[in-house]
Amino acid sequence: MPATDFTKELAALIKARFPIIYVVTWEEKRFVDTVKAMIQDTSLFSKPRPVWEWTVVDGFSKNNRVEKGDIKTPMRALEFADELEEDGILILKDLYAQLALPNCEQNVIRKLKDLVWRIKEGDWLKTVIITGHDKFIPDALQKEILIKEFALPTAEEIQQVLVKLVEQNRQNQRLRFDIDSNNTIARLCEAACGLTLNEAENAFALSMVNDGVLNATDVSTIAEEKKQIIHRNGLLEFSMPKLKMEDIGGLENLKKWLEKRAQSWSEQARKYNIPAPRGVLITGLPGCGKSLTAKTVSTSWNVPLLRLDMGAVFSGLVGSSERNMRTVIQTAESMAPCVLWIDEIEKAFSGVGSSGDSGTATRLFGTFLTWMQEKEKFVFVVATANNIDFLPPELMRKGRFDEIFFVDLPTRAERKIIIDIHLKKRLTHPDVIGNLKLDDSFIDPLVERTEGFTGAEIEQVVISGLFEAFSENRAITIDDFITAIENTVPLVVTQSEKIRAIREWANVRAVSATSINHKASNGQAVNNDPKKPDEEASRGGRSIEF
Known part of the structure; x- marks a missing residue:
């Protein structure tokens, strides 16, 4: 495995004898595998060092063999690291739980402080690495411990998992793999970026068993898996909108x-x-x-x-x-x-x-x-x-x-587009349309009557008009929409002072989202010099065309 930026940086820290490093990661196994591969890389280390792993369940293990199973408390683990008389990297997987406590034990904090200098001044090349899914460092240790982020896997690493999973299941007669195209593999792996290796493997496996086929259409399945993972943290909402x-x-x-x-x-x-x-x-x-x-x-x-x-x-x-x-x-x-x-x-x-x-x-x-x-x-x-x-x-x-x-509020040209969009979106059944023709002669009167309406208010006008026709079980007429318009009090009336203040601010600080052509089509003056705002510019932002 070629050295990555992370392994090069971590190797440099270890060789520079940084005594305690805190690595933020959700992937303990992937991180440990990375460290073991890094230690064997002769371009980074002249000779390998043993890698010790500690958990509260098994104590210390070395090279995947439990050797010190009786050392299961944080304090005993730190004492072992202090007393170890050989070079090595000691990965403490569960110490973060103690450090995360509101009142972390003082003897643990003191032992970590002492350990920093004992390792620095000692005869053995030792490095203690604490892993945790977040930064759990008491204030008293902020200056003693270096923090490193272990990034989620790249698309190349995810591709290795995908290829391995496919090879393991090639002989399964119930599965079919349509991923011969490099573009298909790239799309699947790119879709899985943001997942841990375990989550990516689960998403690929789920894609296989859903319909017995793994192909480019499974990008949506992987996206759904990412949606569920993001939903669990409660902070972000994942979606792939269908709007254009x-x-x-x-x-x-x-x-x-x-x-x-x-x-x-x-x-x-x-x-x-x-x-x-x-x-x-x-x-x-x-x-x-x-x-x-x-x-x-x-x-x-x-x-x-x-x-x-x-x-x-x-x-x-x-x-x-x-x-x-x-x-x-x-x-x-x-x-x-x-x-x-x-x-x-x-x-x-x-x-x-x-x-x-x-x-x-x-x-x-x-x-x-x-x-x-x-x-x-x-x-x-x-x-x-x-x-x-x-x-x-x-x-x-x-x-x-x-x-x-x-x-700003939509111009005449924009209102015409908005009305046309909502009419075509909702008037789809012939029984509702009747003999109605959605041409300029029908739309233009609505455009004139909705001056000062927002896009959301125009949409509600269309919906209210449809309710009028629905309640009487008949085809829609223009009078239904006109009635809805007359019964609507637009925002421009209820918040006129606020709108004026926002427009004055936007006149010199923002770019108008409306194009010059749409402003001009509304019969309004167009300001070609944004430094000299005229009446139209004061209506909402500099008239700059991109």
């Missing part, structure tokens, strides 16, 4: 911007030396398509959508919020390429730096900002916000998000 960009009425500026960045994580994009986009912040009025856009991005880019529940991140236990945020980041990066959708982000970070903030929101905000600035994996963040005033100014600085878009 065509389902969004208008917002052509925003849609074109997103379309130009499709496949920006691919090998082809690397040829152009362009950085992968970090994300986009979409602000504006409720019901105008912000959330719908977030869902359609993942569909058009053919990547998973992860929806972040910030309420779950801010859990009640002290310290758990920070751990939850780290879990979110690690999970999202393991799923890359993917879209991370943070809905109503202002509710999560509105209290940052205020007198009511206990410090948790500020720390989480700092962690999020640092990750946004430095992330290397392709996790495209789509953040939506209704009230931009509640967002910390640091979040809107260039370098966090690639662009800030403002979504």
